[in-house]
Amino acid sequence: xxxxxxxxxxxxxxxxxxDLLLAKGYKVYGMVRRSSTENFERIEHxxxxxxIVQADLLDQLSIIELMEEVEPHEVYNLAAQSFVPTxxxxxxxxxxxxxxxxxxxxxxxxxxxxxxxxxxxxxxxxFGKVRETPQNELTPFYPRSPYGVxxxxxxxxxxxxxxxxxxxxxxxxxxxxxxxxxxxxxVTRKITDGVARIAxxxxxxxxxxxxxxxxxxGFAGDxxxxxxxxxxxxxxxxxxxxxxxxxxxxEFARLAFEHVGLNWRKYVKVDEKLYRPAEVTQLRGNPAKxxxxxxxxxxxxxxxxxxxxxxxxxxxxxxxxxKR
Ligand code: NAP
Ligand code: G4F
Numbered sequence: 001x002x003x004x005x006x007x008x009x010x011x012x013x014x015x016x017x018x019d020l021l022l023a024k025g026y027k028v029y030g031m032v033r034r035s036s037t038e039n040f041e042r043i044e045h046x047x048x049x050x051x052i053v054q055a056d057l058l059d060q061l062s063i064i065e066l067m068e069e070v071e072p073h074e075v076y077n078l079a080a081q082s083f084v085p086t087x088x089x090x091x092x093x094x095x096x097x098x099x100x101x102x103x104x105x106x107x108x109x110x111x112x113x114x115x116x117x118x119x120x121x122x123x124x125x126x127f128g129k130v131r132e133t134p135q136n137e138l139t140p141f142y143p144r145s146p147y148g149v150x151x152x153x154x155x156x157x158x159x160x161x162x163x164x165x166x167x168x169x170x171x172x173x174x175x176x177x178x179x180x181x182x183x184x185x186x187v188t189r190k191i192t193d194g195v196a197r198i199a200x201x202x203x204x205x206x207x208x209x210x211x212x213x214x215x216x217x218g219f220a221g222d223x224x225x226x227x228x229x230x231x232x233x234x235x236x237x238x239x240x241x242x243x244x245x246x247x248x249x250x251e252f253a254r255l256a257f258e259h260v261g262l263n264w265r266k267y268v269k270v271d272e273k274l275y276r277p278a279e280v281t282q283l284r285g286n287p288a289k290x291x292x293x294x295x296x297x298x299x300x301x302x303x304x305x306x307x308x309x310x311x312x313x314x315x316x317x318x319x320x321x322x323k324r
Contacts, residue, residue, distance in 0.1 A: 005070055007031040007052070007057065007105070008078030011182045013039065013121070015042035017076055017224040018050055022296035024228070029070050031055050040065065042181050049167075057101030060108070067112040074231050076119045077105045080151075080217055082181065083185055084125065087147035088277055099150035100158075100286070106161045106169065117231045118169040120158040123151045124216070124242070124283050134286035137240050144278040159238070164264040168236045172227055175242035175285040178305060180312030187249055188217060188309065191256050199260040200321065205267045209248040209274030214282040218243045219300035229294040242285020243298050255306045260314075 003009050004021050008014040009030025028050040030043065043050070052291035054072065057079050067075075078099040081087065089092040102120055109116045127135045128144035155171045162169040183190040190206065197203035200280045218241075226241045250264075257264035291297045300308070 003072045004074040005072045063108040073118045092148035094202040099153035102154035120171045122155040122171040122173040134284040136286040151243045170175035171238040173240045176217040177218045177223040195256045207271040214286045222298040239290045246284035
């Protein structure tokens with residue numbers, strides 16, 4: 001039976017990847033950092049099916065010991081400080097988790113067993129102030145936030161360990177992917193949660209920042225499949241994962257409000273405090289390489305994603321209200 005370690009198991013992608021690997025017959029080890037309260041909401045349904053193991057991206061020895069104990073075939077490094085605005089208020093912490101944390105994972109593999117396959121969760125934020133559209137594996141990076149800068153480091157250290165030590169280490173350059181398990185502070189989930197509350201009469205409006213920003217949004221369930229495919233494909237190489245379509249925040253909000261029969265203009269308020277010091281105004285990926293080599297393609301389109309997220313938030317908030 002194949003063994004996999006997932007860092008960031010309590011996050012959106014970690015929970016979907018665990019679902020996928022369990023379905024494929026893996027033994028899954030989810031790495032969590034020590035916390036005074038459990039934060040297992042997204043993996044509640046996996047209790048008893050996966051093993052939870054403690055280690056921290058900031059603690060080299062804890063990661064080495066984890067590799068020695070589990071002897072994994074595959075490691076998926078999804079843990080990071082992943083919220084872009086926080087990277088301006090906590091830039092050094094973001095650098096340590098999101099950047100140097102990757103080196104700690106790679107060093108542990110180098111020391112324990114170089115045959116372990118490694119996936120690094122890289123990001124379209126690395127393209128930042130984009131140099132061409134759409135962006136592909138060869139597009140130069142121009143990050144626009146401490147988060148983006150840290151991800152560029154994580155990407156190149158992965159490439160460097162592959163080239164220096166002949167390790168199977170790949171970087172997946174994933175564009176934005178969303179789901180009902182997305183953190184509430186990210187724009188899509190903030191919108192669908194707000195729409196559900198407004199439709200159920202418990203909120204009056206949603207305050208958003210830049211409505212003109214464009215993103216290439218896909219469904220997280222489709223994207224974790226691409227992560228797995230990258231580790232099955234030889235030789236180890238990097239891939240862009242995206243839908244190839246780009247939409248504005250305003251369009252996302254319009255679709256979400258339309259789903260409950262409301263006009264977004266009446267409920268969305270622009271709050272300039274939510275503007276970023278430096279914005280990534282547009283992102284659109286070119287997934288041609290992944291389509292051609294991995295045979296990967298997304299199954300959920302934007303309309304399907306919006307529907308799935310709004311409906312899940314309505315059900316969740318109705319349940320909360322019925323318990324009051
Ligand atoms: P997420 O929901 O924010 O989850 C982040 C995870 O990292 C959480 O499980 C968190 O644990 C863990 N973590 C943070 N610091 C840690 C530390 N010091 N030690 C151990 N664990 C730590 O993120 P996501 O959306 O699932 O994204 C997964 C990865 O893909 C991230 O690296 C993100 O930057 C990258 N990415 C995401 C997207 C996207 O659109 N979702 C696109 C491109 C790349 P706690 O629960 O303890 O906080
Ligand atoms: O949903 P967002 O916060 O995602 P962002 O910054 O694109 O980052 C996400 O995707 C990256 C992949 O490209 C990941 F690497 C990263 O970890 C994360 O998952 O913001 C999307 C856009 C931005 O342009 C932002 O300015 O939405 C705009 N926006 C407008 N109003 C808002 C808001 N973003 C947030 N979070 N909240 C708002 O009220």
